[in-house]
Amino acid sequence: MKLTYSGKTKDVYQLEDGHVLLKFKDDVTGEDGVFDPGANTVGLTIEGAGKSGLRMTQYFFEKLAEQNVPTHYINADLDEVTMTVKPATVFGKGLEVICRFRAVGSFLRRYGAYCSEGQALDAFVEVTLKDDDRQDPPISKDGLAQLGILSHEEYDVLKQLTKQISEIVKAEMADNGLDLYDIKLEFGRDPEGSIMLIDEISGGNMRVYQDETYIAPMDLEKILFS
Incomplete structure (x- = not known):
């Protein structure tokens, strides 16, 4: 597993099988300690934010799959706070x-x-x-x-x-x-x-x-x- 990119809220790893692993962080975007989904900088760290975001993401991606909406989602591991996805x-x-x-x-x-x-x-x-x-x-x-x-x-x-x-x-x-x-x-x-x-x-x-x-x-x- 090779780290290919470290982003504001996720780290990205390349897997040997060609898929990609996303590791969710507890960092969220915002300014001056206030959360803002449209901000370009990490504004604060909230314990559990990564797992919370992954849980919602897993739920909605699986709901989209039921309706045949194309996504990169393959599976998620809430304990490891990771999501395996297709390369894009x-x-x-x-x-x-x-x-x-x-x-x-x-x-x-x-x-x-x-x-x-x-x-x-x-x-x-x-x-x-x-x-x-x-x-x-x-x-x-x-x-x-x-x-x-x-x-x-x-x-x-x-x-x-x-x-x-x-x-x-x-x-x-x-x-x-x-x-x-x-x-x-x-x-x-x-x-x-x-x-x-x-x-x-x-x-x-x-x-x-x-x-x-x-x-x-x-x-x-x-x-x-x-």
């Missing part, structure tokens, strides 16, 4: 795809002249480049194509999968009396070149509220699995 090739240097159901976070900061905080959005999908130095700039469908990152056809697949996955997560939250405001997803190409969901689905990459009260990631996991 990212788009360019990496993309983040956000599906927004409410106007909050960076969306509100950019477009606040045209909307109010918490205003309902119709599964608004936006794509940003993973680039910490440039604050993860948003990019359009045409921009992705002209820069050779993603074709128009691939963008359409990406958008369709994002909406499908996000609606599945949103429905699960609603069943538990929760409201999904937004969720951040990542995609890549499988060895055959098809688009699949990668990374994780956990409280660390979504904003969830209950009666307009924000639910922290580990509290969210407890609500879902209590």
